[in-house]
Amino acid sequence: MTFSAALVTIxxxxxxxxxLARGKAAAFAGGPRPHxxxxxxxxxxxxxxxxxxLIFLIAWSVSMPGLVSxxxxxxxxxxxxxxxxxxxxxxxxxxxxxxxxxxxxxxxPASEQLAPVYRSATTRYGWIGFGIAALLGLAxxxxxxxxxxxxxxxxxxxxxxxxxxxxxxxxxxxxxxIGIVFSLLFESLRFFAKVxxxxxxxxxxxxPQTAIRADQVGSSGAFGAxxxxxxxxxxxxxxxxxxxxxxxxxxxxxLTQYAPATARKWLxxxxxxxxxxxxxxxxxxxxxxxxxxxxxxxVTVGIPGASSESALAAGLVMGIMIIPFVSSxxxxxxxxxxxxxxxxxxxxxxxxxxxxxxxxxPAALPGVVGGVLLAVSRAIGETMIVVMAAGLAANLTANPFxxxxxxxxxxxxxxxxxxxxxxxxxxxxxxxxxxxFLVTLLLNIVALGVVKKYREAYD
Numbered sequence: 151m152t153f154s155a156a157l158v159t160i161x162x163x164x165x166x167x168x169x170l171a172r173g174k175a176a177a178f179a180g181g182p183r184p185h186x187x188x189x190x191x192x193x194x195x196x197x198x199x200x201x202x203x204l205i206f207l208i209a210w211s212v213s214m215p216g217l218v219s220x221x222x223x224x225x226x227x228x229x230x231x232x233x234x235x236x237x238x239x240x241x242x243x244x245x246x247x248x249x250x251x252x253x254x255x256x257x258x259p260a261s262e263q264l265a266p267v268y269r270s271a272t273t274r275y276g277w278i279g280f281g282i283a284a285l286l287g288l289a290x291x292x293x294x295x296x297x298x299x300x301x302x303x304x305x306x307x308x309x310x311x312x313x314x315x316x317x318x319x320x321x322x323x324x325x326x327x328i329g330i331v332f333s334l335l336f337e338s339l340r341f342f343a344k345v346x347x348x349x350x351x352x353x354x355x356x357x358p359q360t361a362i363r364a365d366q367v368g369s370s371g372a373f374g375a376x377x378x379x380x381x382x383x384x385x386x387x388x389x390x391x392x393x394x395x396x397x398x399x400x401x402x403x404x405l406t407q408y409a410p411a412t413a414r415k416w417l418x419x420x421x422x423x424x425x426x427x428x429x430x431x432x433x434x435x436x437x438x439x440x441x442x443x444x445x446x447x448x449v450t451v452g453i454p455g456a457s458s459e460s461a462l463a464a465g466l467v468m469g470i471m472i473i474p475f476v477s478s479x480x481x482x483x484x485x486x487x488x489x490x491x492x493x494x495x496x497x498x499x500x501x502x503x504x505x506x507x508x509x510x511x512p513a514a515l516p517g518v519v520g521g522v523l524l525a526v527s528r529a530i531g532e533t534m535i536v537v538m539a540a541g542l543a544a545n546l547t548a549n550p551f552x553x554x555x556x557x558x559x560x561x562x563x564x565x566x567x568x569x570x571x572x573x574x575x576x577x578x579x580x581x582x583x584x585x586x587f588l589v590t591l592l593l594n595i596v597a598l599g600v601v602k603k604y605r606e607a608y609d
Contacts, residue, residue: 151273151280153211159280160207160287164200167291171195171298178300186305194304197311199291203283210279214272221271227263331587338584341577345373350581352376356544358564358575373578375585377544381461381554382586385540386529389465389550390472394529395522397469398476399511405477406484407506418481425474429534436467436539448551455552459541462550468535472525479521483514516600523597527590533558557582 172192178184219242222228231238241261247253248265249272256262298304342350353374401421405414441463448456487510495505511518533556541553542563564579571577 151276153207153276156207156276156280156283157204160200160203160283163203163284163287163291164196167199167295168192168196171295174295174298175304182300184300185303190305190308191298191302193308195291195294195298197308198294199287201311202290203287206286207279207283210283214275214279217275218268218271222264222268225264225267227260227267230260230263231258334580334584334587337571337577337580340572341574341581344574344577345581349373350375350578351585354546356560358560358578371574373574375557375582377546378555378557378560378582379585380546381540381544382530382556382558384548384550384554385461385465385468385536385556386532387526389462390469390529391522391526393466393469394472394476394525398473398521398525399480399518401473401477402480402484403506403511406481407502407510421477422474424471425478427471429471429532430538432467432471433534433538436463436535440467441539444551453549453551455547455549457541457551457553459539459553460551461540461554464536464540465550467539468529468532471532471535472529475525475528476518476521479524480514480518483517483521484510486517487513516603520597520601523593523600527593527597530556531558531586531590533562537562557586561586 169192171194172188175184175186175188175191178188222242222245223231231241241256241258241264244253244256244258244261245264245268248256248261249269256265350373353372354376355372355374356377357372359371405418405421409417437459441459444460444463444466445456445458491509491513492505495509496502500508536556536559540555540559542555542559543553544560545552545554547554561579561582564576564582
């Protein structure tokens with residue numbers, strides 16, 4: 151009995167239990183008024199029939215490989231296995247491959263003798279697990295079935311289970327986040343044990359290449375991350391926002407104040423579709439169209455240092471990608487301004503444009519600022535466009551036509567390929583990730599604070 155077949159069987163048992171319990175509870179309608187609806191009774195019995203069995207099935211599927219391996223290793227043919235743990239593990243992998251049919255023949259003679267033992271043990275333990283799970287399901291269903299009475303509070307019990315499930319889902323997300331932060335912090339501390347934090351945060355030379363031998367040139371590396379921080383700010387927070395903020399704000403003003411209802415119905419979804427385009431498509435557009443055009447323009451007007459991969463190309467395309475974020479937040483903020491404020495301004499003789507400039511935009515400014523900050527945090531975490539259009543050179547330059555790099559790009563470069571996770575070069579990626587995490591966290595906290603203040607003013 152495979153895990154998937156047992157899972158389907160347990161789910162089917164739960165469905166049958168739900169139907170039978172619901173039918174029994176529906177018969178309560180002729181007597182005293184029941185506390186819960188028939189559906190609640192059905193879910194109560196189904197949960198008792200399915201949840202304990204599923205929990206056991208998952209636990210059994212985790213422990214079963216160890217039981218099967220232990221029984222296989224106790225077979226007489228296992229005496230031929232090598233004593234070295236790695237070699238023994240390799241032979242057991244052959245045994246599993248032969249037993250599952252993924253391999254036609256094994257390299258070690260004992261593997262073909264142990265494969266039938268392994269297959270037999272897998273089948274037996276599979277049926278044992280299914281049998282216990284089925285008994286748990288039947289016992290749980292029977293226990294819940296006999297508790298069903300018109301006065302039984304099935305709705306309360308079901309809602310308690312739902313509440314536990316919601317809390318568990320929240321805890322999974324929180325624990326996962328905490329685990330990610332701690333793993334990032336742990337690896338970063340290992341990096342800072344090798345490289346001074348002052349050099350990392352304030353150094354202006356980034357050359358993380360380290361040699362294998364101590365006598366090779368550049369064996370010490372240089373981990374001054376200022377060029378990376380500047381490249382990230384230059385592309386994501388300056389160039390991209392110069393494009394995204396005015397275009398996003400103006401599109402929001404047009405859609406909320408000037409566009410007819412029919413035009414808004416079509417234009418707003420089309421604009422928001424930009425947010426759903428994969429970033430690799432933006433990267434293609436930036437690398438194949440925008441970057442060559444900007445380089446040709448720079449060469450034509452005589453701008454020195456023009457590169458085929460530039461900060462301007464990446465920033466422009468990233469700004470286009472960010473427009474829906476700014477536009478959507480500005481649209482919601484402007485639309486949330488009370489109509490009485492707009493009507494009052496118009497009643498005082500102000501034109502529509504004056505009302506927008508002096509009433510609506512200032513009133514919606516906290517929401518707009520919050521949207522911009524969220525867009526900045528989205529932009530500085532973008533990787534694909536920068537990798538394809540901005541280059542990999544860690545230059546500390548303000549020339550938008552020059553090649554620069556960002557934190558995310560360097561993280562990709564440092565962790566690509568086979569790496570030693572005890573070298574400063576590889577651990578630098580985690581330190582860069584920690585800085586990026588702290589910056590985006592700070593931006594999100596500030597943005598959420600601004601949005602919260604805005605909502606408190608107009609809700």
